[in-house]
Amino acid sequence: MTNENKNIAIILLVLALFTGATIELSEGTPLVGVILFLIAAFLITRIDISKGQxxxxxxxxxxxxxxxxxxxxxxxxxxxxxxxxxxxxxxxxxxxxxxxxxxxxxxxxxxxxxxxxxxxxxxxxxxxxxxxxxLNIDFLHIFDHYFVLLPTVAIMKLFGIPLEVVAIETVRMSGVEELTIIIGGPCSGLYSMFLLIGIVVGYGAVEKIPVNRILFLLGFAIAVAYIANLVRVMILYITAYFYGYDAMMTVHTHIGWMIFAAVAGAIMYIMDLQRRTVKDQ
Structure with a gap:
């Protein structure tokens, strides 16, 4: 791996750790948040700065x-x-x-x-x-209901996990305990989508990747981010159904930024292949 690719990989890992630390400090375990911040700070010191003009x-x-x-x-x-x-x-x-x-x-x-x-x-x-x-544009509730809640409920029913839609962003389930779960806010997956859009545009601009390839990668990144979020929500359903509310909230705190790190790393790998292809042409 070249110094440049190593630096980009470290930046993405730092971003994932930074996002995870923020979530841990605000919603999860503060000690874990501090540890993630310290790891991110250490990784920044591992960035290789080569000499150049x-x-x-x-x-x-x-x-x-x-x-x-x-x-x-x-x-x-x-x-x-x-x-x-x-x-x-x-x-x-x-x-x-x-x-x-x-x-x-x-x-x-x-x-x-x-x-x-x-x-x-x-x-x-x-x-x-x-x-x-x-502007009273109800985009978020509509997106959460039609593009997150309904698809995940339909898939879960195929696997025999009964979920009942009781409101635009709310489902009820009867697993190890009776639960009412609100699918909204961070569960929309828009945060990760925004970050991935920034990663694609930023990498494309810095590395001067052609606009048509950036647009293709943008569409790909948005689709992957959307599917990854559906998987995350379904993991939360399954955890709540078999293990209860407390277990679900523990998974909820940690799983989002971990999935983001994996998805961002995969997309960066694909973008690096695109950069090499453009460079070789």
């Missing part, structure tokens, strides 16, 4: 990134709010802009890649979760 340092990008990081920290500390996914991506954007402003070509490229990932995530989050809400 230095670029001009951009003070504007460094100052902008520093301001975003500081503003994010001050806001969360002042409001004493829990760290959410949007906070993590905002912090990640600030760090990426700082890196993009450096004169080292490797650090600059990693910063550009990170800025694409976090920037695209933030824009899509604001559109689908903030703007649509302000």
């Amino acid at each position: 230095e670029h001009r340092r951009s003070i504007a990008l460094i100052l902008l990134g520093s301001f975003i990081v500081l503003a994010d920290v001050v806001f969360n500390y002042g409001s004493q709010s829990s760290i959410g996914t949007l906070d993590s991506m905002t912090f990640f954007l600030g760090l990426s802009l700082i890196a993009a402003g450096m004169n080292s070509p490797q650090i600059k490229k990693m910063g550009q890649f990170g800025a694409y990932i976090s920037g695209i995530f933030i824009v899509l989050f604001l559109v689908f979760y903030t703007l649509f809400g302000a």
Whole structure:
């Protein structure tokens, strides 16, 4: 593996660990979250910075990134709010802009890649979760009901697990205990989809992959993210049916970012093959 590919792989792993740490700190086990943050910090030190032609340092990008990081920290500390996914991506954007402003070509490229990932995530989050809400566009509930809840319920019934749809985002099951489960919010899988879109666009832009191939990979990434999320939701159903609510919530906390890491790694492998194909032509 070349230094460049190794660096990209480490960035993706750091992103997955960073996402997992955020989830653990806000919804799961804080100690696990701290451990994941420490592992991510250690991996950052393993990134190989090769010598090459230095670029001009951009003070504007460094100052902008520093301001975003500081503003994010001050806001969360002042409001004493829990760290959410949007906070993590905002912090990640600030760090990426700082890196993009450096004169080292490797650090600059990693910063550009990170800025694409976090920037695209933030824009899509604001559109689908903030703007649509302000305009009373009920996209999220419709998506959760018709594209997540109903397909997963139908598949589970084929395997003999009885689920009853009782509301637009709610199902009831009778397994080891009577449970009512809400399929909404993070269960839509849109967070992972936003991240994968950012990864594809960012890698394609940084590595100058042709637009038609980027569009194909975008469609592929969205389809894979959607299917992976259906699998995740069905795993939660199965866990709840056989082992109960507490076991389901434990799996819910950990499984999402793990599946994301696996899917992102597979897509990055495919994109690297595309990059080599373009380079050889």
